[in-house]
Amino acid sequence: MSITKPAKNVVDFTSTKRRKPADGILLNESAPFHVREAFKTIRTNLLFTLATKTSKTVVVASAMPNEGKSTTSVNLAMVLAQTGAQVLLMDCDLRKPSVHQFFKLPTNKGLTSILCGIDKIEDALHENVAPNLDVITAGPLSPNPSELLGSTRMSDLLAIVQKAYDYVVLDASPLNIVSDAIIVAKQTAGVLLVIRHGSSRHDQLKKAIESCEFAEVNILGVIFNDSRTVNTNFYGYGHYKYSKDSV
Numbered sequence: 001m002s003i004t005k006p007a008k009n010v011v012d013f014t015s016t017k018r019r020k021p022a023d024g025i026l027l028n029e030s031a032p033f034h035v036r037e038a039f040k041t042i043r044t045n046l047l048f049t050l051a052t053k054t055s056k057t058v059v060v061a062s063a064m065p066n067e068g069k070s071t072t073s074v075n076l077a078m079v080l081a082q083t084g085a086q087v088l089l090m091d092c093d094l095r096k097p098s099v100h101q102f103f104k105l106p107t108n109k110g111l112t113s114i115l116c117g118i119d120k121i122e123d124a125l126h127e128n129v130a131p132n133l134d135v136i137t138a139g140p141l142s143p144n145p146s147e148l149l150g151s152t153r154m155s156d157l158l159a160i161v162q163k164a165y166d167y168v169v170l171d172a173s174p175l176n177i178v179s180d181a182i183i184v185a186k187q188t189a190g191v192l193l194v195i196r197h198g199s200s201r202h203d204q205l206k207k208a209i210e211s212c213e214f215a216e217v218n219i220l221g222v223i224f225n226d227s228r229t230v231n232t233n234f235y236g237y238g239h240y241k242y243s244k245d246s247v
Contacts, residue, residue: 026102027075036079042223043079049220050167050189057158057168057188058220059092061181063208065174067196068225070098073171076192081132085166090136092170092184094145097138099171103129110139114157115148121160134165145173150183158187175208182215190218196226 025031027039050056060076062069070093077089090111091099100107109124114136126135142148161168170188172181185191191212195205212219 025071025075027078039075039079042076043083045221046076046080046192053189055162055187055189056166057162057170059170059172059181059185059188059191060194061172061185061191061208062174062194062196063176063200063204065096065177067174067194067200069174069194070102070171072192072194072223072225073169074099074102077133077167077169078130080167080169081130084132086132086134086164088134088136088161088165088168090161090168090170091138092149092180093173094138094142094148094180095173095178097141099135100137103135105129105135105137107137107139110137111157112139112142112145112148114139115151115153116142117153121157146178146180146183149180154184155187175211176204182211182217185212185217186215190220192220193222195222195224197224198226 025035027036046058050058058076060069060073074089077087081087089099091097092111093099094112097107097110099105100110103126105126109119111124113119114121114124119139121136124136124139126137129135148154158168168188170184172184172191175181175191175193181191193205193208209219211217
């Protein structure tokens, strides 16, 4: 089965309104140089990690809410697409979705409507929201997100999109709040954990890591964000590999 893409839904990145997501910086030519370079470094490290993996699908999650995982998901997908690879960004945070806000996309069709059998993949797909980047939003809110994400239809959907795209980035719910991210991550290459300077706590991160280890979910790395640099007022992003010795 293949995806037949609909007519293009292209975002005008020259519009000021479209440059500012709900809670972070959307990467484009007007974004701070050091932020763009930091995400490119994250991309390089991730590509090396994925080189030995069969799956090229990555879950981006955090231990707790408001740590920047959606901003990271969107920007990681964008820098992957900048390599010329075909990338799909899918909002799997079915409880508090936000990917649609970054690109001003409608939410009447999306992941939930696909998994419920209401819409076909191609009907819910937003093509070329940025060059080489397609998006599937979370769709209408569902009363049973965990069941949908753990369903056979979700497994079938992941199998389809992994064949159609070079990389798939999944924005998932916080690990310590609900089990959704773990459910999805078991079918992917693994999880990128996002932590926020001055907000994330040691015990919360440790609990998230232990949840992944218990479920035998691979932790690909940790992304440290919201770090103020000395000579700028903008947020910086950093990356380091996961190590048991660091928690």
